[in-house]
Amino acid sequence: MPEESVIEFSNVTLGFNGKDIIKDLDFSLGNGEFCYLIGATGSGKSSLLRLIYRDHMPDYGDVFAAGEHVTRLKEKDIPFLRRKLGIVFQDFQLLPDRNVYDNVAFALEVTGHKRSFIKQRALECLAMVGLSHKHSNMPGDLSGGEQQRVVIARALANEPRIMLADEPTGNLDPEASQSIMELLMQINNRGMAILMVTHNYDIVRQFPARTVKLEHKNLTELPPGKV
Numbered sequence: 246m247p248e249e250s251v252i253e254f255s256n257v258t259l260g261f262n263g264k265d266i267i268k269d270l271d272f273s274l275g276n277g278e279f280c281y282l283i284g285a286t287g288s289g290k291s292s293l294l295r296l297i298y299r300d301h302m303p304d305y306g307d308v309f310a311a312g313e314h315v316t317r318l319k320e321k322d323i324p325f326l327r328r329k330l331g332i333v334f335q336d337f338q339l340l341p342d343r344n345v346y347d348n349v350a351f352a353l354e355v356t357g358h359k360r361s362f363i364k365q366r367a368l369e370c371l372a373m374v375g376l377s378h379k380h381s382n383m384p385g386d387l388s389g390g391e392q393q394r395v396v397i398a399r400a401l402a403n404e405p406r407i408m409l410a411d412e413p414t415g416n417l418d419p420e421a422s423q424s425i426m427e428l429l430m431q432i433n434n435r436g437m438a439i440l441m442v443t444h445n446y447d448i449v450r451q452f453p454a455r456t457v458k459l460e461h462k463n464l465t466e467l468p469p470g471k472v
């Protein structure tokens with residue numbers, strides 16, 4: 246894996262039930278780079294992300310992420326890989342019976358940090374997403390956009406170098422989508438690499454960045470903002 250990349254696919258093929266979804270795919274995401282991943286429904290975008298956090302194994306080829314040779318990792322080391330990736334999905338996946346603070350602190354508790362550190366870091370992450378004042382609210386009391394901010398705060402907790410975002414604005418209205426994008430751009434400006442799956446071409450045009458399209462089982466580079 247070249248030192249300047251945080252994600253690298255080398256000659257990757259993935260299929261289900263004898264049918265290839267991704268074939269001979271090469272891809273590299275640079276340290277601190279922002280990249281959109283677009284493509285038709287069913288083209289394999291989520292599957293590509295799953296290869297990065299080892300929810301899928303390719304049939305051929307190698308995947309590297311966050312300094313790990315993902316396709317060679319032992320089962321027991323997969324949680325360690327996932328802690329080095331901030332994962333954000335459209336369906337918020339917050340613990341409904343824990344408050345906002347606890348949802349973020351939980352990501353740190355599993356890594357065995359001291360309580361004083363957990364408190365400081367969780368509050369810091371909530372401040373970064375502008376939700377300090379809602380730390381004791383339950384997720385169900387928050388708007389969709391606010392819930393997505395909590396998910397982002399949780400993803401930031403372990404200071405990953407990479408964020409994988411699968412349609413992070415998928416369930417949000419245009420205004421909330423805009424403000425989530427502004428937040429992701431801020432996070433990217435602070436040096437985190439972000440790979441974001443989206444169907445929202447307005448967002449891609451409004452916040453132009455490197456864009457790759459999954460089609461014909463492979464990736465095509467598009468000019469930024471031109472979708």
Ligand SMILES: Nc1ncnc2c1ncn2[C@@H]1O[C@H](COP(=O)(O)OP(=O)(O)OP(=O)(O)O)[C@@H](O)[C@H]1O
Binds near residue numbers: 261266285287
């Ligand atoms: N675990 C699996 N077993 C069998 N087929 C699968 C599995 N996961 C994904 N697929 C198939 O692979 C194809 C790609 O699915 P994937 O969810 O990656 O597409 P996508 O581009 O993310 O779609 P969307 O934009 O609709 O979310 C689909 O045809 C899907 O049915």
